Amino acid sequence: MNELTKVTESTAVEAKKPVLPDAQTVTVVKHWTDRLFSFKCTRPASLRFRSGEFVMIGLMGDPHPETGKQKPLLRAYSIASPSWDEEMEFYSIKVQDGPLTSKLQHIKKGDEIILRPKPVGTLVHDALVPGKRIWFFATGTGFAPFASLLREPETYEKFDEIVITHTCREAGELVYGAELIESLKHDELLNEVIGEGFWKKIKYYPTTTREESPKMGRITDLMRSGEAFKDLGVEPLNPDTDRAMICGNLAFNLELKDLFENEYGLEEGANSKPAHYVVEKAFLD
Ligand SMILES: Cc1cc2nc3c(=O)[nH]c(=O)nc-3n(C[C@H](O)[C@H](O)[C@H](O)COP(=O)(O)OP(=O)(O)OC[C@H]3O[C@@H](n4cnc5c(N)ncnc54)[C@H](O)[C@@H]3O)c2cc1C
Numbered sequence: 381m382n383e384l385t386k387v388t389e390s391t392a393v394e395a396k397k398p399v400l401p402d403a404q405t406v407t408v409v410k411h412w413t414d415r416l417f418s419f420k421c422t423r424p425a426s427l428r429f430r431s432g433e434f435v436m437i438g439l440m441g442d443p444h445p446e447t448g449k450q451k452p453l454l455r456a457y458s459i460a461s462p463s464w465d466e467e468m469e470f471y472s473i474k475v476q477d478g479p480l481t482s483k484l485q486h487i488k489k490g491d492e493i494i495l496r497p498k499p500v501g502t503l504v505h506d507a508l509v510p511g512k513r514i515w516f517f518a519t520g521t522g523f524a525p526f527a528s529l530l531r532e533p534e535t536y537e538k539f540d541e542i543v544i545t546h547t548c549r550e551a552g553e554l555v556y557g558a559e560l561i562e563s564l565k566h567d568e569l570l571n572e573v574i575g576e577g578f579w580k581k582i583k584y585y586p587t588t589t590r591e592e593s594p595k596m597g598r599i600t601d602l603m604r605s606g607e608a609f610k611d612l613g614v615e616p617l618n619p620d621t622d623r624a625m626i627c628g629n630l631a632f633n634l635e636l637k638d639l640f641e642n643e644y645g646l647e648e649g650a651n652s653k654p655a656h657y658v659v660e661k662a663f664l665d
């Protein structure tokens with residue numbers, strides 16, 4: 381783990397002189413579809429977080445029409461990078477009339493964003509009791525916290541098997557996640573630190589609902605019919621062995637909660653009271 385702890389002072393030193401409060405400099409931007417992009421930025425030297433947590437990020441809002449004053453326009457964002465990484469990564473929606481993302485989608489390398497260094501969240505290992513298999517259930521940008529946890533050594537130290545399901549409307553919306561999972565095979569640092577072939581513990585189950593792809597359907601329906609378990613070659617979730625984290629739209633989160641509590645007998649956990657599963661909204665409806 382120590383080899384991975386490389387949050388350096390140089391990150392802050394190399395950054396441009398801050399002009400925004402809590403400014404960080406954008407280092408990479410990648411557009412995945414007309415609705416999705418990801419970017420990296422410098423990491424505040426003092427920021428410590430647990431993989432799976434979220435922070436508030438944003439830009440300065442428009443000047444007030446009378447006073448000309450500008451206020452920060454901030455939104456919650458899951459940190460997509462793991463806790464040991466020297467840079468911060470985010471995976472974002474582009475809402476064309478969204479106050480923040482109508483602007484954020486145009487950021488470029490060298491631009492500055494605001495990053496409030498106060499990480500919080502429930503999708504953390506500390507909120508789960510030990511188990512054998514961990515399930516990550518995501519829709520859309522709900523993949524972001526799992527992009528962090530899939531690169532977190534603790535995930536592999538604590539669990540023998542990691543199942544990641546990602547449900548999106550269209551196939552293009554799965555590409556960020558698919559490429560990230562594929563990249564783990566060739567990640568020399570993680571293979572050395574966690575153990576050669578650590579990624580073989582991952583079972584990846586991507587599905588689409590509105591565009592043709594190798595696996596169609598909502599994960600909730602595929603679980604109810606038993607098809608998902610048959611495809612994955614695993615038994616339905618069981619409180620003795622299985623732990624889970626959920627991050628999707630509100631209806632998805634509620635449907636899975638209902639399945640967990642009433643079908644599989646899992647109990648919801650929290651930072652203050654670890655149990656079998658935890659939930660976080662991917663966005664506010
Ligand atoms: C705990 C938490 C973590 C979050 N993490 C992320 C993240 O990692 N990546 C991310 O892109 N967003 C994330 N969000 C949503 C984010 O906070 C903003 O809502 C989003 O950036 C859009 O901001 P906006 O000002 O452009 O539009 P807003 O006014 O915030 O939203 C406008 C509408 O767009 C839709 N919308 C907003 N966000 C999304 C989304 N992510 N996917 C699909 N539809 C959406 C909703 O219908 C919403 O009512 C998170 C939200 C919460 C509560």
Ligand SMILES: NC(=O)c1ccc[n+]([C@@H]2O[C@H](COP(=O)([O-])OP(=O)(O)OC[C@H]3O[C@@H](n4cnc5c(N)ncnc54)[C@H](OP(=O)(O)O)[C@@H]3O)[C@@H](O)[C@H]2O)c1
Pocket residue numbers: 415519520521547548549550588589590598599600601628629631632633635
């Ligand atoms: N994705 C797009 O291409 C697109 C394009 C333009 C605008 N938008 C708008 O953007 C907003 C967010 O869209 P989004 O696609 O990012 O997110 P979303 O609506 O949360 O859908 C993401 C995925 O979750 C599935 N899902 C929704 N509710 C579920 C439930 N209860 N159980 C299981 N799965 C569930 C959806 O399946 P279903 O398809 O079956 O609902 C879809 O595959 C919406 O308001 C939408 O109108 C989206």
